[in-house]
Amino acid sequence: MAISFDKAFGVHPHAMLIRSQRAELLATNIANADTPGYKAKDIDFASALKTAKSHQQSGNSMVTTNAKHIAGGSRYVGNSEMFRSPNQTDTGDGNSVDIQVERNLYTKNSLEYQASLQFMSGKIKGLKKALGSQGA
Template sequence: MAISFDKALGVHPHAMLIRSQRAELLASNIANADTPGYKARDVDFAAAMKQALNKQQGGNHMSMTNERHIRGGSSLVGSTELFRSPNQADTGDGNSVDVQVERNLYMQNALEYQASLQFLGGKFNSLKKALGGQGA
């Protein structure tokens, strides 16, 4: 009998991928805090998870980088990437990044990533025990 990793691991691999992509966006926001005209971006996590779960049910897809390649999908974030509304008035340069907000969001995202990583580790330990490797 084959093991379905999608069923065994649940949503945690998708959550980790989305959280890592979100960390990149938040880090980019922080790095561009002084760039005139830069707009802060973020991910709608719920929409990204829904999109990831829909792709999971539809099967795996590959990205196409050459016209002779097989058609495939793209990254999970894609259409769930949004611009964040600024909390403060425009300072005159058109930049909407609030560094303190971005740092807080980055830290929260890192903690949630760690939580998903621990859940995933627990799932792997459970699978290992189920397969008879309890001596670890």
């Protein structure tokens, strides 16, 4: 009997990838909090997850320009990256980063990533246990 990892893990591998990419964007926002003209970016998680699911069903392949290139792909964000509307008034330098908002979003994103990671870890332990008992 074949194990379907897509069914076993569900949406969690895709969610982890998107959350990882979101962490990069939020960290970039924090790093550029004092950069004049920098606009805070974020990922539309729902849109990115929908894109990830459709790529999962359609094979998620990359276009190659040479027969020796390795086909693959894992970046699902695509056009889900967007500029965030600022919560604060313009400080005069055109920067739209609110450091407190960015830190809170980064922490929340990290907790959600950890939750998916714990779920995946539990599933893997369960699968290993099931495979171990099959040989007995």
